[in-house]
Amino acid sequence: MRIIVIGAGAIGCSVAYHLAKEGASVTVVDPEGLRGGATLASFAWLNCHDKNPEDYYRLLMRGNSAHRELGDEIGHANWLRLTGALEWWPANTEKAKNHAARLDRLRSYGHPIELLSADDVLALEPDVSRSSLEGCEAVYYPTDGAVDTVVYRHVLMREAERRGTTLVEARVADLLERSGRVAGVRLGDGREMEADYVINCAGRASNAIGIRLGYSVPLDWRPGMTVTTDVTRNNISRVIKAPNIYIKPEGAGRLLLHAKSADQTLNDIHAPDAGKEGAEEIARLVQTVLPTVRDVKIASVRITVRPYPTDGKPVFGPLPGVAGYHLAVLHSGISLSPLIGRAAVEEILHGRTSADFEAYRPTRFSASAAAAQVSAAPI
Ligand SMILES: Cc1cc2nc3c(=O)[nH]c(=O)nc-3n(C[C@H](O)[C@H](O)[C@H](O)COP(=O)(O)OP(=O)(O)OC[C@H]3O[C@@H](n4cnc5c(N)ncnc54)[C@H](O)[C@@H]3O)c2cc1C
Known part of the structure; x- marks a missing residue:
């Protein structure tokens, strides 16, 4: 499957790595390469002290464990400091x-x-x-840890590239829609890139990119x-x-x-x-x-x-009635990024529902609140 990942922050890099590992043909598009986004400015502390309710706390704890597991899988988690x-x-x-x-x-x-x-x-x-x-x-x-986000992104992209992923340094201006499904992206210079599936991991910019779909994630200004x-x-x-x-x-x-x-x-x-x-x-x-x-x-x-949904919880999943498209916008994104990568594999490649993010769908925001933000949300 040809998949375009929009954004090369912690989320986009993790999604690219996990999809590429399972055999997808992945292209990541980001105008800033691996140098942009909230990921670069993050404090990147793996903790779950203020996470409520208990299900969300447990999701964060699984995210922290997933960093360790990712390290075992890649061979050495040199982005991770597990000193409490x-x-x-x-x-x-x-x-x-x-x-x-x-x-x-x-x-x-x-x-x-x-x-x-x-x-x-x-x-x-x-x-x-x-x-x-x-x-x-x-x-x-x-049990707390800390992530070096620069190293983390580079390791994930290196491992994705080893499996055929390409990182294109360009801005996505719009989504392509063909026969009722998202079929790729249009770049800022007018070039078109086609794909079987697009996942929008552009953080705070994801609303502007998906504007034609009439939905946006309500975001706090933080x-x-x-x-x-x-x-x-x-x-x-x-x-x-x-x-x-x-x-x-x-x-x-x-x-x-x-x-x-x-x-x-x-x-x-x-x-x-x-x-x-x-x-x-x-x-x-x-x-x-x-x-x-x-x-x-x-x-x-x-x-x-920060890409901060108004209820403070992750937004991950497809949009109703929109084929070929997933959205991933979240705070605590460093902690949760390995789990988002796994969930992308489950949902996009295998068509199975990811249990981790079932409670965090874009649809939980009312259509009117989300639509009202389409034009209002600053980037
Ligand atoms: C001060 C601070 C402290 C934080 N502390 C923590 C913490 O302790 N623990 C934790 O887990 N999280 C923390 N976070 C939150 C965490 O950093 C974010 O949740 C995470 O970085 C989000 O990653 P992302 O990949 O979704 O978004 P981003 O890192 O913002 O990446 C989005 C990417 O999309 C790209 N992009 C934008 N527009 C386009 C376009 N048109 N076309 C293509 N690409 C585009 C950008 O260049 C960027 O690289 C903190 C954040 C901040 C700011």
Whole structure:
């Protein structure tokens, strides 16, 4: 079967790899090659702490396991860091009560959580400042992991290309429709590419590409940013969620950093100085937790708008009455990408319903809400 995958983010790359592995003839189309999308700006933490209800939590847990299985299948999961995660927050606050309720819920699912003292945290991560832990409750999540999304995309595409996949660096402008089914794509330069099946994995841009089908996924407007530091003096080996900043080791002494307060500075993501204020905020915050990271230099600032369906859940599946077409738009897309790849094989190649995503079909949004967003959704 000839399949076009629109978008080479984590989702498109995983779909391409899984389909190619099962013998499909795959073409991936993305104007930015492997350099674009929310995937590049992602924090890429494999966790499921805030995922509700329990079915969704379990889906995320299966996604995390699927990364390990994918690593076994490919031979070595060099994109994956399975060192758990640390989190702490001020005790005796309203937020602390919410955290307690969250931990109770996770424990009721059987999720492993270890309560830590400040000494325990410092034994795991000696670079953390003791003062940042004062008056805080801390926990360790041993099953958490982190993904290096650059490596992950490259490995998946390399493995897909070994099985005959082609990556075309071009923009998809429209879908081709023939005899009542989606039959390929039209590129920005007018060229047409035909296929037996098209799967739209263009993240936030997927609505604009599928506009002729009269459906779009209602998306929240959620800009996000991460920064990568230059080489710093640090020995961090696991994800840290401190009260105001997220910290992740990025290899070679660099850190990947994220803060919700920095996201809130992104009023106009196209402004020439977009991200500047947020990057300064992040540079300030990281030093409150890691004093060795003094005068930190920011090597890159990555800004995006998340592909975030309004109910926060994945959107995966065909559209009613539209043959030859699947849609995959989701947040937590790094965690779920291996499962989306498997589901694409089940549904597109074998015509079977994927149990994982049965509850997350595009049809769950009312037709009117979805149609209203067709013209309104910014990219
Ligand atoms: C700050 C931040 C933190 C996050 N943290 C996490 C986390 O901890 N864990 C987690 O699992 N997820 C996290 N996410 C979410 C996760 O990054 C996304 O869900 C995931 O990257 C989505 O992947 P995707 O392939 O669907 O979309 P994208 O990565 O956006 O890829 C879409 C691709 O489509 C391409 N495209 C666009 N227009 C066209 C066109 N016209 N033709 C062809 N191609 C096109 C783009 O160039 C892009 O490469 C985070 C996101 C952000 C921003």
